Amino acid sequence: MQQSPNSQFIHYYQAETLKPYDDVLAELEVAIAEHNFRITGHSRVGKVIRERGAENFPEFDTIQFCNLTHARTLLEISPHLVSYMPCNVVTYQFQGKTVIKTHLLPEDSDNQSLNAFAAKMNKKLKQIVDFAAEE
Numbered sequence: 001m002q003q004s005p006n007s008q009f010i011h012y013y014q015a016e017t018l019k020p021y022d023d024v025l026a027e028l029e030v031a032i033a034e035h036n037f038r039i040t041g042h043s044r045v046g047k048v049i050r051e052r053g054a055e056n057f058p059e060f061d062t063i064q065f066c067n068l069t070h071a072r073t074l075l076e077i078s079p080h081l082v083s084y085m086p087c088n089v090v091t092y093q094f095q096g097k098t099v100i101k102t103h104l105l106p107e108d109s110d111n112q113s114l115n116a117f118a119a120k121m122n123k124k125l126k127q128i129v130d131f132a133a134e135e
Helices: 021-034 045-051 068-077 079-084 112-133
Strands: 009-017 038-043 060-066 087-094 097-104
Touching: 009 112, 021 038, 021 060, 021 087, 021 097, 021 112, 045 060, 060 068, 068 079, 068 112, 087 112, 097 112
Parallel strands: none
Antiparallel strands: 009 097, 038 060, 060 087, 087 097
């Protein structure tokens, strides 16, 4: 858990795996599609840094994805929730493992509609991470 500048807590969910890094990325793409999301961006940060001369730099990737039906529901609950969009999963190498991590939506707000939506969405996000990590 990390505190953001506006004093809200950002909750994360993560898993680690010994699977090859490229296998994890491929599994993420499959899991994202199976949960009816579309990938909207993929930043291969580690790869680009290596291409610019840091040959032993580890892998770091961010994958952004969205489902417009879910996005509409979230934004109808509150336009301020745009800060949770799009969904995002990061992967990186750390101490011989691949870490897969995503931020979760708050399930304990004063808004019961948000809490219900967040619980459903967080379940999907955790399933995506777990699928990519499964060995």
